[in-house]
Amino acid sequence: xxxxxxxxxxxxxxxxxxxxxxxxxxxxxxxxxxxxxxxxxxxxxxxxxxxxxxxxxxxxxxxxxxxxxxxxxxxxxxxxxxxxxxxxxxxxxxxxxxxxxxxxxxxxxxxxxxxxxxxxxxxxxxxxxxxxxxxxxxxxxxxxxxxxxxxxxxxxxxxxxxxxxxxxxxxxxxxxxxxxxxxxxxxxxxxxxxxxxxxxxxxxxxxxxxxxxxxxxxxxxxxxxxxxxxxxxxxxxxxxxxxxxxxxxxxxxxxxxxxxxxxxxxxxxxxxxxxxxxxxxxxxxxxxxxxxxxxxxxxxxxxxxxxxxxxxxxxxxxxxxxxxxxxxxxxxxxxxxxxxxxxxxxxxxxxxxxxxxxxxxxxxxxxxxxxxxxxxxxxxxxxxxxxxxxxxxxxxxxxxxxx
Numbered sequence: 543x544x545x546x547x548x549x550x551x552x553x554x555x556x557x558x559x560x561x562x563x564x565x566x567x568x569x570x571x572x573x574x575x576x577x578x579x580x581x582x583x584x585x586x587x588x589x590x591x592x593x594x595x596x597x598x599x600x601x602x603x604x605x606x607x608x609x610x611x612x613x614x615x616x617x618x619x620x621x622x623x624x625x626x627x628x629x630x631x632x633x634x635x636x637x638x639x640x641x642x643x644x645x646x647x648x649x650x651x652x653x654x655x656x657x658x659x660x661x662x663x664x665x666x667x668x669x670x671x672x673x674x675x676x677x678x679x680x681x682x683x684x685x686x687x688x689x690x691x692x693x694x695x696x697x698x699x700x701x702x703x704x705x706x707x708x709x710x711x712x713x714x715x716x717x718x719x720x721x722x723x724x725x726x727x728x729x730x731x732x733x734x735x736x737x738x739x740x741x742x743x744x745x746x747x748x749x750x751x752x753x754x755x756x757x758x759x760x761x762x763x764x765x766x767x768x769x770x771x772x773x774x775x776x777x778x779x780x781x782x783x784x785x786x787x788x789x790x791x792x793x794x795x796x797x798x799x800x801x802x803x804x805x806x807x808x809x810x811x812x813x814x815x816x817x818x819x820x821x822x823x824x825x826x827x828x829x830x831x832x833x834x835x836x837x838x839x840x841x842x843x844x845x846x847x848x849x850x851x852x853x854x855x856x857x858x859x860x861x862x863x864x865x866x867x868x869x870x871x872x873x874x875x876x877x878x879x880x881x882x883x884x885x886x887x888x889x890x891x892x893x894x895x896x897x898x899x900x901x902x903x904x905x906x907x908x909x910x911x912x913x914x915x916x917x918x919x920x921x922x923x924x925x926x927x928x929x930x931x932x933x934x935x936x937x938x939x940x941x942x943x944x945x
Contacts, residue, residue, distance in 0.1 A: 580878065580888060581622045583642035585635060585653040588627035595860050599654045600625060601852050602864035606871040616875045617882035624648060628659050635659030639666040648672065649890045652870045654863060657681040657732055660696065667695035672890035673897055675699060675874060677866035681732050685918040695894055697918045699869040699911060701833055703736035705942045706810050706924060710831045711744025713926055714780060714807055722753050724778040726768065728785065729757040737784040737809060753778050765796050773802045784809035791820025798824055814861040818932045828929045834862040834908050835925050835936050841865065868907035873897065876904050
């Protein structure tokens with residue numbers, strides 16, 4: 543936790559934050575503040591309970607913009623980055639999107655907003671024809687409506703909840719050979735409900751059976767009743783949980799207290815260095831999926847640069863966000879370059895069309911990425927990791943299909 547406090551202090555001093563209050567609605571600008579700039583908006587939770595996600599992402603995206611500008615910009619133009627704080631609130635996210643487009647002339651938005659925020663801003667994106675790329679949200683409803691229609695201006699570069707959680711369910715049954723599993727989930731979070739649905743789907747597709755489900759609520763600190771119920775049943779070989787790292791620490795430690803020993807299977811949110819500060823060695827042998835292995839040597843320079851700038855490793859507390867935002871930027875730069883090469887005006891609508899048409903097999907920061915033009919979801923490799931000696935070790939790899 544000391545590392546998080548240090549990061550927040552450094553970034554609070556370094557960055558000036560922009561509030562998203564009442565906006566004057568004018569005609570949306572056609573592109574940038576002038577002909578020599580491309581204005582891009584970043585919407586994140588810069589204050590509130592999720593501020594660490596916004597801070598780390600802001601640090602990472604400023605690095606990406608500085609890098610491209612030093613290389614000559616995008617399509618010969620410098621990128622101007624604007625920041626907006628949505629406080630993880632859906633209404634505030636809409637205010638931020640309107641300010642970005644109407645007041646500041648942003649032709650594209652990159653965001654780590656909450657699921658509610660991302661779903662809410664789609665109406666604004668569609669009204670003013672400005673694309674948005676999400677890089678850290680798994681909810682299916684971000685890119686798809688409840689009726690299954692693709693949201694035309696929203697894209698993502700990270701795997702969906704159904705992609706990664708179905709895969710770990712399949713892996714548990716097919717590769718690990720597990721026949722029975724229980725699920726312990728947060729009933730108040732969408733990723734908790736997604737975990738129940740998609741882990742069950744993947745596990746049972748490959749012959750496994752989910753035999754017990756127990757739930758808790760965000761903010762709970764005592765899990766003894768639910769864990770005791772699981773122990774009393776005992777008819778399972780593993781427990782799947784998407785608990786976030788602080789709650790996960792309490793869950794795992796209380797499991798040890800009551801003598802509940804079983805294989806643990808987790809969620810991609812487990813890929814964060816601070817995990818071991820709360821679980822110690824109590825998660826040895828646990829298995830989980832992740833889009834990215836931030837221990838890979840190819841990230842050494844990035845990790846070192848981030849550490850030098852912000853005095854913290856980019857993988858603390860927010861996991862892979864700092865890496866995925868690099869992918870989002872590279873997808874956007876590629877799309878804008880293609881617009882310019884076609885001799886078209888760099889507008890939000892043209893960038894949207896270009897993302898859809900030109901985001902196949904793009905060499906990005908973490909992987910070769912394809913965005914399905916039909917669903918706006920991603921195709922990329924995904925690793926299966928095991929916790930060994932308080933470290934993340936990749937033991938397998940899957941190619942995630944469109945979904």
